[in-house]
Amino acid sequence: MKPKIQDVAKAAGVSPTTVSRVLNNRGYISQATKDKVYDAMETINYIPNDLARSLYNQKTNLIGVIVPSTSNPFYGELVAEIEHACNTKGYKVLLCNSLHEADKEQEYWDMLQRNQVDGVIVVTYNRGLVPKNHAAPSVAIDHYISSHMHVVSSDNYQGGEAATQELLSQGCQKPIHINGPLTLDTPANLRRQAYEDVMRENHKDPMTYEIPDVAYLNINMETIKRIFQDHPDVDGIFASDDLLAIKVIQYATSLGYSIPNDLKVVGYDGTDLIQTIYPELTTIVQPIAAIAETSLTVLEKQMKHESQPEKENVLPIQMKKGHTT
Amino acid sequence: MKPKIQDVAKAAGVSPTTVSRVLNNRGYISQATKDKVYDAMETINYIPNDLARSLYNQKTNLIGVIVPSTSNPFYGELVAEIEHACNTKGYKVLLCNSLHEADKEQEYWDMLQRNQVDGVIVVTYNRGLVPKNHAAPSVAIDHYISSHMHVVSSDNYQGGEAATQELLSQGCQKPIHINGPLTLDTPANLRRQAYEDVMRENHKDPMTYEIPDVAYLNINMETIKRIFQDHPDVDGIFASDDLLAIKVIQYATSLGYSIPNDLKVVGYDGTDLIQTIYPELTTIVQPIAAIAETSLTVLEKQMKHESQPEKENVLPIQMKKGHTT
């Protein structure tokens, strides 16, 4: 049997209460006793049971994180940053990959609640899933999950502006925007809005294509092909994520387009990974670490009830100019 | 206050024991009572407390997963597959990113034990860290952590053979191997061994370079530069992972080498991501999903004590021929 506090007490020749006092730094304890207790814990290999502690304390230090999938580099990096931020502050991460499936998201929410998580960070696509009785602090990254949930995102409008202006300033006459499904109510739609606004400001007709499927890596090449069929004279593309941008570049290159001479391409996300293996890509860099930290801060504010966090937290993006524009 | 079993009992007009019986399908319960109980749970928004359950049951259904970082696509995909396998079988994943730091790994092991995880899946680099008293089932992926820990890996020797033979069969006279730090005691070193064996069988001198640092994405370009300085006539490179292979290709291209005419390159890992954005890369594909599933199976066998799992589980690799060889 695993040693418990009783065993430590016996080994150290003190009472269980004293052991608990040592462990929680409560009341008066002499250094000698502390040493005895720690020695005893060492010799009998005592490991505190956080389950029991959490049950009594009504605090688990668990944070649930729901993302589509860590196999996508953006979410992989985001999760790594969230986990890092959590670890720094003593929280532990329960990881959930929703795979864009609504029922999975729902199951994960329930699971996290059953496990008494102190908070939930969610990057997910399906609205209205959050149980109405969900009392745990929660924050959504880049998505409007429900009207009363806090949101952290990067400045998608600014990003859309920067991308579009980059294409125009590089001389594109007919830049096209490709985005994900607009049925999703996400701040990322502001990227498209910004594109359209900038185009109109420049007296150009915005032209957008929509990728119907959000399934990861299952990028619908049909849409990309259609763009080049419809507009062989396209000279600029603003893709709503880097993978899409790379797919566009590959397809365009296969058609004989020279990048950036015939066609300029801007991506979005700017993960370390893509920047490493595709450094030539011009892209809008999201502040992933800052998003992670801000999300946790928002959660903590909710937990401590001390100050009401901002409903919407928007973080600045950066443009990273490569050789594709 | 969150509703508890007592509240459900009151709302349903039954005893707490009956509610528990309904929840755990124990003893005799009439359908009518079941319905009453479920209805009551619904109306008062009851959510079972898994902490309390786990405490009594001595089973948390938590699996600890320690990887260097999910920001690396290989680990990102591996974690996604592990989480998926766990979810399918009712386990939950506590995620730990060790960042290759020994003390972090140690802390995570301790944390996982305090949280009473049912098992640990670890992909880590530092030997001898596992607490001697670590009783929880555990399995290492691709690394020999301690002499008595079970290991799951892909067939690294076969992978090394396949990669080297591919280069030779494509006419390389002087293929060079680049690998990670050999101080790490990992089955991945078999890749190098296989390379050396195949070279000798073909009466060639093996030539290997070692990347000193394991820090992610912090690939030491110095080593790559040195290879081309030392051997401008190099005509084949077998890199021990895809990112390294891509870096080599980029550098070689910048020097004016034409791939695959002047230089052929084989990578390793074959993640979906790299296959998507760099489909031209010839690489050795690790069976990531199978590794994840096997690891969990090994853990489960240990948990159930029913059958002793194999000490070492080696899964077959596949070569994916692209246009870089």
Next chain:
DNA sequence: CTTTTTATGTCAACCGGTTGACATATAGTA
């Protein structure tokens, strides 16, 4: 030589759910 402060022990309740033992009552069956 009191009065505090420090140090430790005993005991029981509690966190929320589970389970075995035992009691009781109704419905179905031999």
Next chain:
DNA sequence: TACTATATGTCAACCGGTTGACATAAAAAG
């Protein structure tokens, strides 16, 4: 009618650690 299977209740112990109340005693301070 007697027997059994079904259905539900009461009660207490337990999982492992925490905490408040209270007692006691030695050391430090006045």
